[in-house]
Amino acid sequence: MLKRTHNCGQLRIEDVDKKIVLAGWVKSYRDHGGLVFIDLRDREGITQLVFNPETQPKAHELARTARDEWVIAAEGTVKPRGEGLENPKLLTGQIEIVVSELEVLNVSKTPPFEMENAEKTNEEIRLTSRYIDLRRPQMQQKMKVRHQVTKIVRDYFDKLGFWEIETPMLAKSTPEGARDFLVPSRLVKNAFYALPQSPQLFKQILMVSGVDKYFQIVRCFRDEDPRADRQAEFTQIDVEASFVDCDDIITVHEKMIAEIWKKILNVDISVPIRRMTYKDAINDYGIDRPDLRFDMKLKDISDIAADSDFKVFASIVKKGGIVKGLCATGGGDKYSRSDIEKTMTAFVADYGAKGLAWLKVKAEDGKIILASSIAKFFKPEQLEEIAKRFDAKDGDLLLFVADIPSTVNKALAPLRCRLGRELNLYEEGVFEFVWVVDFPLFEWNENEKRYDSLHHPFTSPTIEDTEKLDTDPANINSQAYDLVVNGSEVGGGSIRIHNSKIQRKVFKILNISDEQATQQFGFFLKALEYGAPPHGGIAFGLDRLIMLLTGTENIRDVIAFPKTQRGQCLMSNAPSLVDPKQLEELNLRTQKHSHQIEKKNGDKK
RNA sequence: GGGGCCGUAGCUCAACUGGUUAGAGCAUCGGACUGUCGAUCCGAAGGUUGAGGGUUCGAGUCCCUUCGGCCUCGCCA
Structure with a gap:
């Protein structure tokens, strides 16, 4: 040869x-x-x-x-x-x-698709013959970047004295959070492992073990429906360190991000990365992961709306709701009435908004005029005040949603992003990073009538808010931080609770009983009782980082062997049925799909 | 679990309102050609229109069911 x-x-x-x-x-x-x-x-x-x-x-x-x-x-x-x-x-x-x-x-058979035109080819075919697809330079480039990033990360942490330590893939199922992937145990009948949603508890226990600085590039599993930027099986850069505060973690990791961007894209990220409070993010952008590539802040006009003759607005404010809106730069010229009343209204309806009010901004003789079918319900000075609040200019479009605050924000945040993109309010290839900080520790869950953790149950309250655990859980700030870039959350973490009494208190507020806590997290709570140092950490979504670095919106492009929306690997055909013998060894029996059973019963009736 | 888009030759697409033998480009196969680089030219072959059922004189087209892919809401501590 x-x-x-x-x-x-x-x-x-x-x-x-x-x-x-x-x-x-x-x-x-x-x-x-x-x-x-x-x-x-x-x-x-x-x-x-x-x-x-x-x-x-x-x-x-x-x-x-x-x-x-x-x-x-x-x-x-x-x-x-x-x-x-x-x-x-x-x-x-x-x-x-x-x-x-x-x-x-x-020799080779004729490839199942033309590699030159693969970008236009049905993804199903590319996934079925993944080895051909991965042969393309475009895909190899992405795999190479992924390799380079993990190499940079490993070198970076190594220099700072972090140790990469592996944690179990066969782990214990935990009740909250995402659905677990389960793995039946053969040796312990009827018992199951869970694939880890993250190594959270293990990395904290490593801190109790005196490891001091830990990191791991680790696979995580969450059995939820995939999305364009989400796979059930994904990779985190997972980090934890002892004797640290928020600033320590933030500083170390923004430097890591800056180094990655410099080495991969030769892009300078100015460090320190700016910070924004959770409250400001929600108020100004309606979401805790704001896209700061363009301005277009949301503004509250509840005060004006309450005084107007527009009954829809006034009554919602009276009932405790709010009216918020945004000013789409140049949107008045670009969008027709039908664009707004059909397309955009349907868009916000997907997020729960019941309607979308609008005003087109025109300049006449140097004066700003607001026009639409709802304009007549406002006094001239109210319209003037609205225009002023949004700094509206000729050719702009004002859009409003009225509802309870969470619905308003949920609808306006994605609308803002869509408008920013459609109106070309930012350049491609720009990265706007921001640390979102000062998250509340808890969030009231109206359906379940209890508090949920905003981050996770191991997040520490700020020192000054710790006493509110007994008196005012709704108003506790946590020591959590998220790194957001271009409206996408790429990393998040917190300083953890290292005191078992406080941890039990938090469980209690989350409506997890002592018995439950002991049964599910007993090993962890026990570890906290044996000299747990103050500690904190963070985790980054490696797949999303690579997506940003390679400029793709499709997470499957940055994973060598990804799965479809039904969690299948089209190349290997996993998941698949197994031999009955295997099931027997595991003491398992399958049954017909319950829906089929229901259907049959229904037919009999 | 809900909503939307899609499925026609190996690939990308076409086929007016339901109407002849479902077309084109690329790929494939055969031939020609000594400077191409998405080579060119000539020719050939290639189809259960995802699957099943229905309506109709007649279905790629309409209806129902089903399979699969993508986007999305819910979900993702």
Whole structure:
């Protein structure tokens, strides 16, 4: 077998006359009857091979039979291309290999899709033949960035004295949070492991163990429906450190992010990254992960609305609701009445808004006029006040939602992002980072009539708010922080509770009884009683970081072997039925899908 | 669990209102061609229109069921 001496992206004009061997995949062949050209590809690049029938008839004959994606090795001499024959599209475009010997290492069936047009090809086919898809330079680039980022992260933490320690994949099921993936135990009948949703408790226990500084690039599992930016199986950069406060964690990790952006994209992120309180984020952007690439802040006009003759607004405010809106720069010119009343109204309706009120902004004789069917319900000075509050300009569009605060914010936040994108209010390739801080510790859950953790139950209240655990849980701030970029949460963490009494108190507020707490977290609470140091940490979504760095909106693009929305691997066909023997060993029995059973019962009736 | 979009040749798409033998480009196969680089030219082959059922004289097109993919609401401590 010919052994390669160089890769396909390596040779330059300086290498002329070298005798070399390349190996790779046939990207394309051009048979001129006489000369044959083959573009040879490996992960490093493409090099053109030339086969001349007069000088090397044997290699030429063989080259004529080669087809796309065959694996070949070619020995030859590096030659400069003639005048005007260079290919500026290739890094190796100034040279070509005049081949003396060709070896076919393997043939290939015709690929199931054209690799040149893969970006347009049905993703289902790409996933089914993932090995072909991953062969494409675009996909290899993403895998390479992913490798580079994990390498940077490991080096970064190593230098700071963090240890990478593995935690169990077969773990204990915990009640709250996402649905667990379960793994039946063979040795303990009827018992199950859960795949970890995150190594949260283990990393905290490592702090009790005196590890001091821990990190791990770790797979996590949450059995919830996937989305464009979410897979059931994903990877976190998981970190925990002892004797630290919020600023310590934030400082270390914004430097890590800055280093990644610098090394991968050569983009400077100014450190320290700005911070914003949770309250400001909700007030101004309606969401705890604001997209700061453009302004368009939400404004509350409840006071004006309450005084207006517009009954919908006034009555909602009277009932304790609010009216908030935004000013879409240039939206008045861009959007028709039908765009607003059909498309946009349907859009906000998806998020629970019952309507979308609007005012178009026009300038007449230097005066700002607000026009729409609801304008007549407002006094001129009220309209003036509204225009002033939004700093509305000619050609803008004001949009309002009235409801309880959570519904208003939930509807306006995505509308704002959509408008920002449609109105081109920011440039592609810009990154706006922000730390969101001062989260409340708890959030009232109206359906369950109890408090939920906003972050997770192990998050510490601020020192000054700790005493409110007994008196005023609703108004406790936590020591949590989220890193947000372009409206996407890429990381989040907190200083943890290291006192078992406080931890029990928090469980109690979350309506977790002592018995439950002992049964589910007993091992952890016990660990806290044996000299747990103050500690805190953070976790980053590696997949989302890679998405940002590679400019894709599809998480499947940054995962080598991703799953579909039904959690299936189209290449390997997992999940699949198993041998009844396997089930027997696990003491398990399957039953028909309960819906089918219900349906059958229904038919009988 | 809900909503939306989609499924026609290997791939990307077309086929007016239900009406002849379902077309095109690329890929494939055969042929021609000594400087191409998305080579070019000539020719050929390629289809259970995702599957099943229904309406109709007639279904890619309409209706029902079902399978699959994507987006999304819920969900994701």
